[in-house]
Amino acid sequence: MNSSQQIELALGNAIEHSLSAALASVIGPDCPPKLADAMRYSVFPGGARIRPRLALAVACACGQDNPAVANAAAAAIELLHCASLVHDDLPCFDDASTRRGKASVHRAFGERLAVLAGDALIVLAFETLATGVKALPQRLPALMMIISRSVGMPTGIVAGQAWECESRVSLSAYQQAKTGALFAAATMAGAAAAGQIPEQWRMLGERLGEAYQVADDIRDAAGNAEELGKPVGRDVALGRPSAAVEFGISGAIARLDFLVAGALESIPECPGRDDLRALIQQEVDGLLPKQLKRETRDARQAA
Amino acid sequence: MNSSQQIELALGNAIEHSLSAALASVIGPDCPPKLADAMRYSVFPGGARIRPRLALAVACACGQDNPAVANAAAAAIELLHCASLVHDDLPCFDDASTRRGKASVHRAFGERLAVLAGDALIVLAFETLATGVKALPQRLPALMMIISRSVGMPTGIVAGQAWECESRVSLSAYQQAKTGALFAAATMAGAAAAGQIPEQWRMLGERLGEAYQVADDIRDAAGNAEELGKPVGRDVALGRPSAAVEFGISGAIARLDFLVAGALESIPECPGRDDLRALIQQEVDGLLPKQLKRETRDARQAA
Numbered sequence: 001m002n003s004s005q006q007i008e009l010a011l012g013n014a015i016e017h018s019l020s021a022a023l024a025s026v027i028g029p030d031c032p033p034k035l036a037d038a039m040r041y042s043v044f045p046g047g048a049r050i051r052p053r054l055a056l057a058v059a060c061a062c063g064q065d066n067p068a069v070a071n072a073a074a075a076a077i078e079l080l081h082c083a084s085l086v087h088d089d090l091p092c093f094d095d096a097s098t099r100r101g102k103a104s105v106h107r108a109f110g111e112r113l114a115v116l117a118g119d120a121l122i123v124l125a126f127e128t129l130a131t132g133v134k135a136l137p138q139r140l141p142a143l144m145m146i147i148s149r150s151v152g153m154p155t156g157i158v159a160g161q162a163w164e165c166e167s168r169v170s171l172s173a174y175q176q177a178k179t180g181a182l183f184a185a186a187t188m189a190g191a192a193a194a195g196q197i198p199e200q201w202r203m204l205g206e207r208l209g210e211a212y213q214v215a216d217d218i219r220d221a222a223g224n225a226e227e228l229g230k231p232v233g234r235d236v237a238l239g240r241p242s243a244a245v246e247f248g249i250s251g252a253i254a255r256l257d258f259l260v261a262g263a264l265e266s267i268p269e270c271p272g273r274d275d276l277r278a279l280i281q282q283e284v285d286g287l288l289p290k291q292l293k294r295e296t297r298d299a300r301q302a303a
Numbered sequence: 304m305n306s307s308q309q310i311e312l313a314l315g316n317a318i319e320h321s322l323s324a325a326l327a328s329v330i331g332p333d334c335p336p337k338l339a340d341a342m343r344y345s346v347f348p349g350g351a352r353i354r355p356r357l358a359l360a361v362a363c364a365c366g367q368d369n370p371a372v373a374n375a376a377a378a379a380i381e382l383l384h385c386a387s388l389v390h391d392d393l394p395c396f397d398d399a400s401t402r403r404g405k406a407s408v409h410r411a412f413g414e415r416l417a418v419l420a421g422d423a424l425i426v427l428a429f430e431t432l433a434t435g436v437k438a439l440p441q442r443l444p445a446l447m448m449i450i451s452r453s454v455g456m457p458t459g460i461v462a463g464q465a466w467e468c469e470s471r472v473s474l475s476a477y478q479q480a481k482t483g484a485l486f487a488a489a490t491m492a493g494a495a496a497a498g499q500i501p502e503q504w505r506m507l508g509e510r511l512g513e514a515y516q517v518a519d520d521i522r523d524a525a526g527n528a529e530e531l532g533k534p535v536g537r538d539v540a541l542g543r544p545s546a547a548v549e550f551g552i553s554g555a556i557a558r559l560d561f562l563v564a565g566a567l568e569s570i571p572e573c574p575g576r577d578d579l580r581a582l583i584q585q586e587v588d589g590l591l592p593k594q595l596k597r598e599t600r601d602a603r604q605a606a
Contacts, residue, residue, distance in 0.1 A: 158419050
């Protein structure tokens with residue numbers, strides 16, 4: 001195991017621990033048991049946890065003075081991401097039957113509990129932030145602004161989802177709101193949690209967010225459902241904007257590489273810059289199924 | 304116009320202004336226009352705004368030092384209340400066709416925008432709080448805890464709604480979560496916004512919340528749809544717990560009077576105690592349709 005892999009493991013453990021603690025803080029014998037189950041089911045077992053890991057990695061790279069603050073920000077961002085997946089899967093949106101390799105929340109618990117689990121996770125995100133940042137309240141307003149702007153109006157993930165209800169929308173505005181915003185919040189909140197200026201970390205998050213969205217489009221168009229744990233081909237079926245549809249698989253992979261290079265270049269000077277670069281490179285390497293990367297490389301070489 | 308009525312008018316104006324400012328802060332030319340419309344439609348024109356008026360009245364009674372803090376807390380509470388109405392009205396819950404005398408949000412904008420408007424209003428509530436309390440960040444963690452606990456798990460309005468998905472539930476636990484929680488948040492947040500200890504204001508909010516719920520049950524069972532601006536008889540039709548069903552109309556009115564007396568008695572010592580009592584009495588007097596109160600009084604006298 002190399003040092004990047006060790007850091008990744010430690011970050012992953014910190015995130016699972018923070019998420020468990022957040023849920024445990026509001027789930028007890030007196031709460032409605034089905035909603036409690038639906039909330040746990042929405043958060044565990046997790047996906048790649050890429051946003052909270054990014055937040056923690058940036059906080060570490062900035063030389064954080066209080067890990068509880070970054071852990072709270074990271075957990076809040078992941079809870080909001082989980083909430084958005086639960087609501088996006090609802091029958092009125094994607095009507096997805098599976099997510100992360102198991103039944104979607106509304107299929108497993110019914111539509112009412114899926115709506116409520118999403119709502120409760122949004123609220124829990126902010127509560128988790130308040131609890132974790134209590135010792136340094138002067139950092140709380142900025143963290144709340146960064147995180148709430150990345151989720152709500154006018155440019156957060158809810159706004160991104162709302163663009164799907166409009167007849168005219170540009171691909172980049174849509175993707176920026178739907179994915180880029182929460183990635184930018186991850187890098188900016190990581191910096192703000194460590195007491196650094198968040199704004200100079202925005203570009204890293206935005207570029208990684210766009211890269212991640214492009215990778216998602218590619219997987220949706222070319223991946224296989226079993227490897228992804230959710231149905232594929234939904235973008236085309238639902239007529240949604242997609243980089244894979246717009247540029248073709250091979251063009252989309254070239255765009256992905258370009259975005260990642262730009263992301264790595266944008267990392268500001270900080271104590272842990274080299275470790276952060278290595279960590280991000282490692283994350284990015286896992287974004288596309290190996291089979292697909294091999295095929296595309298072979299096709300490029302043959303061309 | 305007596306002095307209570309003048310105070311009420313001033314509070315009402317402050318709330319409408321804070322809500323308008325909150326929405327204006329996230330709605331602009333670059334945001335998805337239908338979601339912007341659905342959010343405005345969910346908040347304006349408002350209902351009685353009873354929770355935020357209570358929060359402001361308590362902050363005034365406590366001798367607040369910074370009105371921006373109380374205004375932000377009051378607006379946050381009302382935005383969360385509006386969000387809960389939008390989601391409660393969804394087809395998978397009440398499937399209400401009207402609310403506040405006009406089409407419910409999902410009937411006017413479709414189900415997807417109703418889900419998103421609710422989500423965006425929850426996020427906006429916390430963002431509004433962060434913005435308003437920026438100058439006194441040391442008050443922010445407590446305000447966030449009070450408000451998030453009143454909405455989420457284990458005992459907030461989302462938990463209350465989730466009890467409707469369970470086969471066993473006690474009337475008081477259900478009502479406490481569904482209505483009492485946000486009223487308790489209003490009185491406690493009002494006190495916390497003024498820098499006072501919130502806990503001793505909990506009972507006032509809880510009793511008023513239960514009183515308000517009982518009044519709502521009475522209106523649902525006995526009111527007329529035109530006066531209320533929403534359909535009546537829903538509790539019986541949906542098999543929901545209701546004080547009017549449990550105690551009868553006249554018994555429920557007696558319980559309402561008992562709860563209000565207890566609420567007024569619980570008001571802690573504070574500079575504006577007398578004004579607050581008068582204000583609450585005036586609010587409570589408007590809870591039931593005049594016709595219904597006359598009929599019940601006549602029936603009691605005849606008995």
